[in-house]
Amino acid sequence: MQLFLEYLFAGISNGAIYAALALALVMVFRGTGTINFAQGEMALFTTYIAWGLTTKNVPVVLCLLIATAAGFVLGAVTERVLIRPIERKSLLATLIVLLGLFLALNSLDGILWGNQNYTMPSLFPNAVSSFITVGGARLYWANLGLWIVVAVLVGAMFQLFNHTRLGLHMRATASNRESASLSGIPVGRILMLGWGFSAAIGAIAGVLLTPLSPDSLGVGEMFPILIQASAAALFGGLDSPGGAVIAGLLMGVVEALLSGYVPAIGGQLQEAIAFVAIVLVLLVRPQGLFGSKEVERV
Amino acid sequence: MTMTSDSPSRAPLPLQIGQGSPVHRSLQVLGLAVLVALAILGSRTNSFQVGLLTQALIYAIAIAGLNLVTGYTGMLSIGHSAFFGIGAYTTGILVAQHNWNPLVTFIVSFLICFIFGLIVGLPALRIRGINLALVTLALAVAFPELIDRFPGLTGGTLGLNVNLTQLLPPHWTGIGIQNRFEYYYWIAAVVLALVLVLCANLTRGRSGLAMRATRDRETAATAVGVNLAWIKVFTFGISAAVTGVAGSVFAMYLGSLSADSSFTLTLSITLITGLVIGGVATIVGPIVGGLAVIYIPHWTENLRQGQTEGLFFGTILIILMFVMPDGLMGLLKRLSRHVVRIKPRAPEVAMAVSEELLAHRDRSADPDPEGKGDTTLAVS
Amino acid sequence: MTLLEITDLRGGYGPSMVLHGISLRVDEGEIVVVLGANGAGKTTTMRAIAGLISSKGAITLDGHSIIGMRPDKVVAAGIALVPQGRGTFAKLSVDDNLLIGAAKRRDRAGVKDDLERWYEVFPRLAERKKQPAGTLSGGEQQMLAIARALMNRPRLLLCDEPSLGLAPLVVREVFSLLTRINSEQQTAMLIVEQNAELALEIASRAYLLEAGTVVSEGTAASLRDSDAVRRAYLGY
Numbered sequence: 001m002q003l004f005l006e007y008l009f010a011g012i013s014n015g016a017i018y019a020a021l022a023l024a025l026v027m028v029f030r031g032t033g034t035i036n037f038a039q040g041e042m043a044l045f046t047t048y049i050a051w052g053l054t055t056k057n058v059p060v061v062l063c064l065l066i067a068t069a070a071g072f073v074l075g076a077v078t079e080r081v082l083i084r085p086i087e088r089k090s091l092l093a094t095l096i097v098l099l100g101l102f103l104a105l106n107s108l109d110g111i112l113w114g115n116q117n118y119t120m121p122s123l124f125p126n127a128v129s130s131f132i133t134v135g136g137a138r139l140y141w142a143n144l145g146l147w148i149v150v151a152v153l154v155g156a157m158f159q160l161f162n163h164t165r166l167g168l169h170m171r172a173t174a175s176n177r178e179s180a181s182l183s184g185i186p187v188g189r190i191l192m193l194g195w196g197f198s199a200a201i202g203a204i205a206g207v208l209l210t211p212l213s214p215d216s217l218g219v220g221e222m223f224p225i226l227i228q229a230s231a232a233a234l235f236g237g238l239d240s241p242g243g244a245v246i247a248g249l250l251m252g253v254v255e256a257l258l259s260g261y262v263p264a265i266g267g268q269l270q271e272a273i274a275f276v277a278i279v280l281v282l283l284v285r286p287q288g289l290f291g292s293k294e295v296e297r298v
Numbered sequence: 299m300t301m302t303s304d305s306p307s308r309a310p311l312p313l314q315i316g317q318g319s320p321v322h323r324s325l326q327v328l329g330l331a332v333l334v335a336l337a338i339l340g341s342r343t344n345s346f347q348v349g350l351l352t353q354a355l356i357y358a359i360a361i362a363g364l365n366l367v368t369g370y371t372g373m374l375s376i377g378h379s380a381f382f383g384i385g386a387y388t389t390g391i392l393v394a395q396h397n398w399n400p401l402v403t404f405i406v407s408f409l410i411c412f413i414f415g416l417i418v419g420l421p422a423l424r425i426r427g428i429n430l431a432l433v434t435l436a437l438a439v440a441f442p443e444l445i446d447r448f449p450g451l452t453g454g455t456l457g458l459n460v461n462l463t464q465l466l467p468p469h470w471t472g473i474g475i476q477n478r479f480e481y482y483y484w485i486a487a488v489v490l491a492l493v494l495v496l497c498a499n500l501t502r503g504r505s506g507l508a509m510r511a512t513r514d515r516e517t518a519a520t521a522v523g524v525n526l527a528w529i530k531v532f533t534f535g536i537s538a539a540v541t542g543v544a545g546s547v548f549a550m551y552l553g554s555l556s557a558d559s560s561f562t563l564t565l566s567i568t569l570i571t572g573l574v575i576g577g578v579a580t581i582v583g584p585i586v587g588g589l590a591v592i593y594i595p596h597w598t599e600n601l602r603q604g605q606t607e608g609l610f611f612g613t614i615l616i617i618l619m620f621v622m623p624d625g626l627m628g629l630l631k632r633l634s635r636h637v638v639r640i641k642p643r644a645p646e647v648a649m650a651v652s653e654e655l656l657a658h659r660d661r662s663a664d665p666d667p668e669g670k671g672d673t674t675l676a677v678s
Numbered sequence: 679m680t681l682l683e684i685t686d687l688r689g690g691y692g693p694s695m696v697l698h699g700i701s702l703r704v705d706e707g708e709i710v711v712v713l714g715a716n717g718a719g720k721t722t723t724m725r726a727i728a729g730l731i732s733s734k735g736a737i738t739l740d741g742h743s744i745i746g747m748r749p750d751k752v753v754a755a756g757i758a759l760v761p762q763g764r765g766t767f768a769k770l771s772v773d774d775n776l777l778i779g780a781a782k783r784r785d786r787a788g789v790k791d792d793l794e795r796w797y798e799v800f801p802r803l804a805e806r807k808k809q810p811a812g813t814l815s816g817g818e819q820q821m822l823a824i825a826r827a828l829m830n831r832p833r834l835l836l837c838d839e840p841s842l843g844l845a846p847l848v849v850r851e852v853f854s855l856l857t858r859i860n861s862e863q864q865t866a867m868l869i870v871e872q873n874a875e876l877a878l879e880i881a882s883r884a885y886l887l888e889a890g891t892v893v894s895e896g897t898a899a900s901l902r903d904s905d906a907v908r909r910a911y912l913g914y
Binding site for chain 1: 574605615
């Protein structure tokens, strides 16, 4: 029981991060119809910014806020400068530009901050002894704090989507871009905001995740997480924010339990498992678990 | 001469040349001769240069394979590093552990990668663009992990080494052990030539038209009776097979394989970059692309070690999509059109189909040119 | 008093030109219909006015040029287009669809009043407020599209083929509603139609388009009797 709970706690923490990034991916997909390959690298870039500030003795909370704002700007500028002019050409061109951004950002991280790994200070008490005991298992404050922040974040995003005018305009733009513009919605600005929010979520996820284990801030940190998050987004249905969150959590928990109890598939092979999951879901249900069916028109 | 001009005294540009006319033919022969001459010239450089050129040729083969699926058919594959790796390991394992003749393993690589390509292409039957790109992305990520998982077969993280004596040039070539890179160079050149002929044939005529129809407007292609699903899956298979053979040549050239360093996502992005630099959906583009992705890092190495290459390629990829989306060969093609124009001999069947397609595209362009939005979802 | 004036409009999709110099006008409070066969450029004209495609020539509203404006700016200027295919936000509720239509408005109370008002005019929409709009019938979606466009309180309503895909009885209903809105609100309308007979009944003036140019114009009555329009009935 104690072991199970410890696996479960670890799984929920990873799952919360997958869920947040999957939600970010879905936000971009709903607006622009593309997967942002650079989502993970944007998150990493802003996490480095936050880390850089902590080394200058800036309080961690402030670092988080600055990183979030930087993420928002990075996302919005990316949409305006790189995506908007290219997306009308073709999906292929957009995807290639995003791959380029992925590569460029990752390399830039390496150039700016070097190839060594760093330890990021946590927003929450992070000593070896800062945990509470639940059913005999240790639940660290850092984990609990992460859950709460992600829960609040996801809740706020859903509130925004479903109960505000901006959210309505975002949903309209996602549903039918042309019709939205004919209704007087400034579609370009809405898309820009969507990318901004999306990258801001990524920044928060990065700043929360990195302190969970020592020496984890490095150029290769975010990519495996992006893979898991895109698997989750696909699994939940690329156009379903709720699906992405549920699938992300599920994925984190299943992954932690599997690698805990079945060591043979643990560790190194996790990304391969995500791959198999993606292919199977796509074959059986191309629209994912909660997504809506794509209709091809002639 | 079939030049058509109003004033015979001064021929205005562009010159018009009929397809298949003696002038056109001789131009083609000339072009071929130049390529062969360049190839011979390349083999005469020092062994370091020959090595670099061999790598460029190998990448050109791999890019030619990618070009089929991404350039002509418009499906982004980020997973070609895996096909490249599968080809390399096929050759590596067969030669190192079963003592095969390396050249014979090329055929096995082709077949195995063809089958893997079909399997990866299968989801294309049901899903489109973006999801397929994700499947291939996942493949690129999973491949090195899978290689490390089966160390008995692949050598795992330690790598797979082929005994040099098994990779030496045969006696009849007269190439000694110290010049063996020249041998690999010519193997790569011959394979590349064969691959380009294959690509040229595949991308002409009906099959080529169907591929492009798939790329430009999937739904319209379905409407005119092109079997879209089959075209996609088959193209994926052939494309993977060609890139797999590139991997085989690579295994022969390098003699030792390590999945973690050679066959990662970075390779896939490198191939895509090469394709974009050279020019998507052109026959000669992959050669230019192969040269570019080998020589650019070689030249920039002196500037700064490490990540500069990635930053450079990433930036170049973005800039190219904006200013030169059809790459160097596309640019050349456009420029040359001002000087010389090839008048096609209309092949009846292809013309009929393409006209039908165009007509269809015009009609479908009218109400909703982007095809965006989900208004057709209406359940009425 | 001229509301919309189009002079020598040229445009199309990329390199393929569809409009070869179209001129027409709509006066305040007037219903004008544009007839023509498939491919004559009717929809393209509407899309050009709405700012969905770039075009050359002049388009003015109240004497102010609106050519080259973004679609949402055109809406703000006072023109709303009910697009062909209705542009329904299928997964969103009927309520949400109508609220989206009020994107340009800041007066919450006024929006609420308008919502009530349109639910009175279209009682069948009121019954389905919370349903996803995609589950409505074709006729209901057409009504929804019209109501959505009217939520921004446009001075000119553009309707692209409102009868497309609807049963004859429903078409009649749509047209009588348009007439009612026109007389109650003084909303000017520019309607593109293939169903010439019905459209000419409610319009005061009409234009006939062929291959991207205006080949005939006049009062609805005069066009009804012309040979050119008879040919258009057949739709070639």
